[in-house]
């Protein structure tokens with residue numbers, strides 16, 4: 286990345302109301318068949334357009350072709366029965382009815398490769414594609430086959446690597462794995478979570494990122510955050526091993542969170558996607574607020590390694606709020622970029 290402070294989003298953007306019910310996770314599609322295929326592509330182009338208007342440098346698809354960042358990937362795999370559901374506790378936080386692993390898991394066909402190719406055709410800017418990480422995937426399933434979280438994570442890592450290699454071939458510049466589970470299961474993350482993540486990224490020539498956050502701005506997450514005390518030091522648990530890992534970029538939640546920014550020092554040397562936009566609030570940041578968060582982060586990240594971003598995905602927000610936040614991100618980064626150039 287030649288541009289200083291290249292901006293990007295963590296991943297999802299709200300969908301148009303004609304495609305899916307807005308401001309809702311797992312929102313059902315409003316279209317069917319060929320109409321749905323075309324509708325998703327139209328929505329993807331609108332997401333690209335919003336990013337272009339906001340001056341976002343690394344463009345994503347806004348996750349317009351998926352219902353949910355984990356579930357949609359798993360829906361395309363064999364060995365998982367979506368009819369057979371069990372209630373499990375997700376990230377120790379909330380109960381959800383989830384599908385069951387009933388046999389050996391596999392990826393009969395590419396999942397997002399055609400979508401990534403479509404995104405590639407829409408822009409000459411660098412593009413980023415998000416995939417769920419192995420540990421976050423196992424946490425949204427009931428496993429009646431392997432009966433081992435670690436074993437299942439290694440299986441998913443192999444599958445993710447197949448998908449990632451094809452995404453790279455489709456022209457993706459950065460492949461990002463979402464691992465919010467790293468902020469909850471520290472021991473497992475250090476024992477095998479980071480290792481399975483590296484397996485998912487094995488052999489890739491493009492850049493790789495891991496996104497670790499405190500989740501979407503939904504009630505279960507904001508309630509959980511209230512229990513975390515005045516300082517959120519979760520990142521401290523995994524950063525030393527992530528610093529040593531082969532992953533190029535670490536994507537973090539920073540703005541309006543209680544994460545002490547000096548924890549970023551623990552991953553010195555890595556590129557850091559600094560969340561400078563709060564996704565758990567409808568209040569649109571000013572460009573100055575974004576700039577202020579970036580300046581604070583610059584104490585712990587070298588300027589050529591700082592990538593301004595959002596704290597997490599913006600899927601549950603209204604489109605106008607998300608658009609306002611995108612604009613603030615672009616404008617805030619521009620302020621600091623100009624300061625650095627002066």
Ligand SMILES: [Zn+2]
Pocket residue numbers: 295465496497498499500501596597598
């Ligand atoms: Zn997130």
